[in-house]
Structures are given as C-alpha cells and as structure tokens.
Amino acid sequence: MAADDSVPFTPSKLYPKSDEEIATFKAMKKERSGKCFVYVFAGIVIQCVFILVFALVTLRSRIPDAKVSSIMVKNLRYNNATSSASISPSFNATLVAEVTIKNTNFGRFKFENTTMSVLYGGIQNVGDTKIGHGSVKARGTQKMINLTVEVRSSRVFMNHSQNLSSEIQSGMLKLSSYAKFRGSVNLLNIVKREEIAQMNCTMILNFTSGKFQDLRCR
Template sequence: MAGADDSVPFTPSKLYPKSDEEIATFKEMKKERSGKCFFYVFAGIVIQCVFILVFALITLRSRIPDVKVRSITVKNLRYNNGTSSASISPSFNATLVAEVTIKNTNFGRFKFENTTMSVLYGGMNVVGDTKIGRGSVKARDTQKMINLTVEVRSNRVLTNSQNFSSEIQSGMLKLSSYAKFSGSVNLLNIVKREEIAQMNCTMILNFTSRKFQDLRCQ
C-alpha cells in the first residue's frame, strides 16, 4: 500500500504569455468592434433625425381648408321674364337652402370667425346673403353646415341689363356664391398659423326645373 508520500505532487499549469501578434489581433478586433458600434449609433441618430424632420414637415405644415357648396335646393321660386308686358322688368326671387362643407386636412383644429355667405349675379351684384357663425373643424375631419338659408332677390341687379334680361328670358340664370373663412390652425398644440379659406362656386338656376345645375367650386 502506497503511503501519503508516494502521491504525485500538484503541478500548476503553465501560463503562456500571449504573443505580440495575438495582442495586435485582439486590439484590431476591439477597434473594429468599436468602429462598428459607433457607426450603428451614428446611423441610428441620423435615421431618427430624418424621421423627426419628415414628421415635422408633414404634421407642422398648415394647409388651407377646402370649402365647397355640396348641394343647393330652390324653394318658393317666383320670376317674371318680362315678355308678357314691356313695362315689367325681368325679375326673380327665391329661397335657397345650401349644404356647405369644410374639409380640414391639417393635423390640428381649424377655428374660424363669423363670416357671410353671399350669392351674386355677374360676380358683383349681391342678390342675397346669410350669416355663418364662428366654429371649428377637428383635425383631419370634414364638417357639414346644412340648411344654410339664403333669400335671393333681383332688386339689387340692374334689371335693364341686356345680359340679365336675356338670361331670365332663356330660363337659365348663372349665379355664384362666395364666402371667406378667416381663422387659425393649431398644429399639435405646437404651432399656430393663420389661414383664410375661401369658397367660390358657380351654378346655373334652371327656372323650368326649379333646380340648380352645373354646380362647380374652385
């Protein structure tokens, strides 16, 4: 039986120092890894800045709301084409009921002040108007203003005008409607911009059918 003295003594493993080539390779790998890390961080910052810039250009850019007359009906139409008697001038009067829409494509609420919607003949002669109270349109939304009533009368028109007389006699009277909505757009509660939305529409009143046709808005 072997004694305790016969046990093999523990010999520590030898530590081989790294060569200069291994150290250089390790440093090169560490440098390359640090360079890649810096590149990825820098690229991430650049992409984030570009995203923020594009987001700001899209959301913080104000656009003029689009105002249009979507429909208009005629009630209580009365007219005289002047053909029955030479002493009677051509004339008309009626009640118009309009539906107006305000389309707000901004990323913020559009608030507008009191305004007036006018119906004109010849682009200058106001034959009727109605008041529109102040209001607002939500972001990316369309608001309908229905049943806007306008009483139109031809007594403001030069009834002896050749064009007016001929249009009344033909039964087709060309009219236009105009309104200017002055207000502001609050973009994400960050930027507030003043905007003016204008409604400019043309239409033809057909006395025979008692309806409007060819309604067009710019």
C-alpha cells in the first residue's frame, strides 16, 4: 500500500492579545463612551434652551394695540360767529368711528365694557359712547365698526370756551379720542395675565370739508 503523503490539518494557533493591545482597546471604548455622553448632554442642553426660548416668547404677555382706524363726520352743524359778536361759535356733529384692537399675544385677549370719549383740549369731554365687552383671538385683530358719538360744544367749560371759539372761527378744531380696554390675556391656557390697552388718538376736524384729517394714534 502506498504511503499516505497527505499532511494532517493542524489548527491555527490563537495568539493571546498583548497588554498593549488590551489597553488600546479599553482606551478606545472609553473614548466612545465619553463622546456618547457628550452628545447626549449636548442634546439635552439644546432641548432645554429651545424650551426656555419658547416659554419666554409665548408666555410673555404684551399690551394689545388699540386705535381709531377711521372716523367720519355726519350731520355737522356749526356757527363760527364771524358776522355777529353776540353769538358764540359752536358746533354739533355725529361721529362714526372704527376702532381696532391688535393682539400680538399667543393667547386670547378678553376685555370688559368700556367707554370711548371724544375730548377737546385733552380733558374736556364733548361726547362719548359705550363699547361692549369682547375678545380678540391670539395673534389677531378685532374691528369694532360704526361706533357712533354725538359731540357738541356746549359741554366745554367756560374757562376753555375762548380757545374753542378761536379754533371754530379758524375752521380747524383739534379733538382727541380716548378709551381704556381693561382685560386679561390667556396664554396657551397656561398663564393668565391682566392687561390694559389704552387708545389715545388725535385728529383735526376741518369745518370747510366736513372731514377729519391728521388722524394719529399712539
């Protein structure tokens, strides 16, 4: 029988890792764990910053902006008394105004009943009208149209009548309107804060044209 020349299979030898290789592996594993912790921590910090900024923006209340957006004159009657010294200058008119309230909050603004006054000299009330309670949706604007005010010069006190007469004779009468909308803002149904929107506008009534001009609100 022929001799078997085949070489028997010899399993490969397993060489144990050196201490240096083990140390390198542990260092790499520790480095990976450290980076993972840094990434998780950075994610938590970014999330906290985002939540803080969101809260500061959405949960901070702002005063709604109220103003007279337009005003018209009806039934204007006036006497400038330029031809008679015995008759004092006077006027009567019906004003029809449109008032808008702009709410920039992230929550509805609800306001109570209030009064819009038309003033002469900033203090003399020559007419007013009631405004019922209402609300303005979040980030919205509410218009109140056809607010009618009857104004007359007979309401002006004697100590201001001379200035009033001079303005009526000049054909240009400066008036102002004022209203205070007292209410509350409900921010995302989380925070409820009291706010007061004040409307303060000035305008000039031109007796010749029968219209208002230079309407300005602040």
